[in-house]
Amino acid sequence: MSARPAPLWLTAGVVPLVNVAVAFLAAGLVIALIGENPLEALQIMLRGALGSQYGLGYTLYYTTSFIFTGLAVAVAFHAGHFNIGGEGQALMGGLGAALVALSLPFLPWPILLPLCVLGAALAGAAWVLIPAYLQAYRGSHIVITTIMFNFLAATLLVYLLVGPMKMAGSMAPETAKFVPGATLPLMNQMAAWFGLTLTRTPLNLSFVFAILAAITVWVLIWRTRLGYAIRTVGANPDAAVYAGISPARITVIALLISGGLAGLMATNEILGVQGRLINEFTAGAGFVGIAVALMGRGHPFGIVLAALLFGVLYQGGAELAFDKPKITREMIIVIQGFVILFAGALEMMFADRIAALYQRFAGQPVSA
């Protein structure tokens, strides 16, 4: 009797949901361990993240960054590589945007703004170029090189922000303010153009970019020749060679796209909110991207949902830390860790059991 694949709703729906549920259960145990009520915490989080226009704005603002970094990890995953350097690439994206904004302030905004966005993407891609080349042509493991490049990016940025790029007269490690033409409009400003009134939150135009990026990645991966090549290389590089695809070339291209997406994360924080380059502005978004990509199973639709969930966690977590001082913001990092563990490293732990359960009811042998 031959096993046939389990239905999609089971592998792409039930299994990830169970994994994420277990991760949240584990996080709930941690909350109970420090003497708070997990259900009450959940309630405060949800109300804080979704209960008001203000909360929702912040939630979607966090979501924006996570969509970019999640997509970045996912595109590399499809090519069979683990780009753990999203953090560094996003930092460099900020640098790219800042260099354009600060060196070409005289340009009119319809030219300057697209150039700033492009600068972010190109700088992010440039930061992964060396690791990608070394992986593709010299076999140096991308995980190690991108970890090293994360640290290099962080030290480079500190050097620039306390030295050459520091705003004169400021004590903080930051550049001068960009001209208004180099910054993205906030969502409440854009709503005002149409006569709508929204609460002022950091949510800005880059949220629209993020959704467009998700759609573009979906089209790229599943509807283009390049996407097919990327998935082929990811599934079986040897087979790709027989199909006339160069795994080395595709590796570099996929990782450049990945780095570019990570770089675009800076459009949210630097062009959208700060309007200047600051230190450590990524605040771990590159690592959240790993959890988001794993949770979303590499599919842009799943990634947008997972990014939204992490947006809720980040905004709700801030409210929670305010209401319950014992549950600090690091609770989000704990949940993130459990999600990476259960939805990533242990993703098959429950899959077999769920498949067996399904088999009992469906009466057909399936393989998870």
Place this chain on the structure above:
Amino acid sequence: MSEAFQIILLAVDSAIRLSVPLLFACLAGLYSERAGVVDIGLEGKMLIGAFAAGATASLVPNPWMGLLAAVLASVLFALVHGFASITQRGNQIVAGVAINVLASGLTAILGNAWFNQGGRTPQLPSGARFNEIVLPFAESARAIPVFGAIYAEVISGHSVLVYGALALVPLTWFILYRTRWGLRLRAVGENPAAVDTAGLSVTALRYSAVIMAGILCGFGGAYLAIAQSAGFITDMTAGKGFIALAALIFAKWRPVPALGACFLFGLLDAVALRIQGVSFPGIGQVPVQAIQALPYLLTVVLLAGFIGKATPPKAVGVPYLKDRS
């Protein structure tokens, strides 16, 4: 004694102190990776170890209890890593990332909830720490030119964990290259199928290596929290686990070069601390960040294969699947 000599002695002394946590973590990674399990969770295991050591030593003012707690906590995390990568055959890198993220979150939140000091553990009294040991005759030896100063400044005056870390290097060499377990460990990282054919358990060997990594990361964490400092502070490891990983690659997964690599990176750290604001004749000020970036830069250059080739154990990162149906 010339001033330059004194400066060198002090630099070497602080390099030793700074390289010890790297050495523990580096040797931890060595056991794990020689057995075929990639370990990017060194940072997280050290961090949870440091937290356990700081927390325990603040409750039971005995450094050995702190060390024990550090080892237990770190081994627990190592077992999670092992369960995911060996038993469940999950992605070893993802498992390592999970360990790092969990450790960073848990230490902060538990530390804050239990001690109410913003994530720190209480300041430890001297009796709860591993104190510096002055070796016999250190003071009287100062009279002997050159050697006396080296003995008193560099060799003497470290905590027991420092001497332990140094002793671990020849010990690891012996274990890896002169014992049956070491041979099997290396074999399981190169060709697990052959080990399996010989009737040995790949799973048991890999678990033993992962547990060994947990023990050593616990030592590294304990050193940070209760030897070098007097308590745990948030994100105490600050990337040392990753520098150790770089040192492991730099040493090409061998114990004696690991000592050299860790010492080199420790020395760079010591130099970076010292040259802040110092102006050199002809060069001017060297940015601290340039020196801090060197370990990462050197590792990338080495990995690129331009100055010798770093070849990892063949089966590293590949889960072993017994049946091939």
